[in-house]
Amino acid sequence: MKATFPRLPYLALLAAAGGLAGAGEAPAPLRPGYAPTVENRGPAPGPAPAGMVWIPGGEFSLGTDDPTREICGGPDPMPDARPIHRVYVDGFWMDATEVTNEEFARFVAATGYVTLAEKQPRPEDYPGAPPELLVAGSVVFTPPDRPVPLDHALAWWSYVPGADWRHPEGPGSSLEGRERHPVVHVAYEDAEAYARWAGKRLPTEAEWEFAARGGRAGERYPWGSELQPGGRWLANIWEGRFPHENTGVDGFTRTAPVGHYPANPYGLYDVAGNVWEWCGDWYRPDAYAIQAAAADGGVVRNPRGPARETSYDPQEPGLPKRVQRSGSFLCTDQYCTRYMLGSRGKGAPDTGSNHLGFRCVRDPAARRP
């Protein structure tokens, strides 16, 4: 794959925002644009594979409205997540958690797999890159010690030689004590390779969002409509002043062990925050507009996103990107609120970082009609 070096095109994914609806405890009426989720009926098609939960599939409202006028709504109106439209997905199994370091280590031990971040970049893949920059490594969050303008992500991201999944912050760091933390510094091809080995695949973004919404419609968060119900933090995101002060009042300033916070109604953990998660779709900001128009008011069935050749990010034209979901421990209502349900992220397939991981899905052996 061709890409501009270094693997920083990824930074564009951080241009975001979001928020919260200040609703009370009682179920709030659906916001305009949303209709109830209609889950497929019937039991799961068999016993759950280890570590997976059954997602029944069905019809739901995909996308998000503009959160910017709400409390904790953040600065981004999220136009790439509209129009909100009806989508159907078949049922599937999904990993309850992000793939952990110990799970990824088992894959590497069994296969000898070497991740992209551990390989020296090839000059032919990065034409024009200075030879001294063609070293194995990955992108690491390196916060400044003082406030900086939020329009220049290079102020808090660095390409660190020697950073990889075993060394999340670079040489000298390790996985000690982080066995149950999500694996990070995985490029898209690494996530795909793991999924193949595990007899799984990566989710489409429609599957991911159906699962993350947990059968509810139009909620801002997997747990409801308030960012901090009762003052509690229910996800690993960023508190303090971004990017120089992370108070960690949710318990963590970097990744958290998977499953630390409550699960959503389907039994999925960390679908808001902790680490971003790769999805199978190629990204373009008008993907929803295109597929909704093609359905002409009908239901879009099992969408798989646009073709690679048409992938487009206006922030970095010419660089195909895959969709990412969930937001991470670096997301905050001061800058990036993409822990909100329905929001979308994106990144170049070759670009891992220390806040990007994945989880897998598996199709049932036999579908009921």
Ligand SMILES: [Ca+2]
């Ligand atoms: Ca945190």
Ligand SMILES: [Ca+2]
């Ligand atoms: Ca996550």
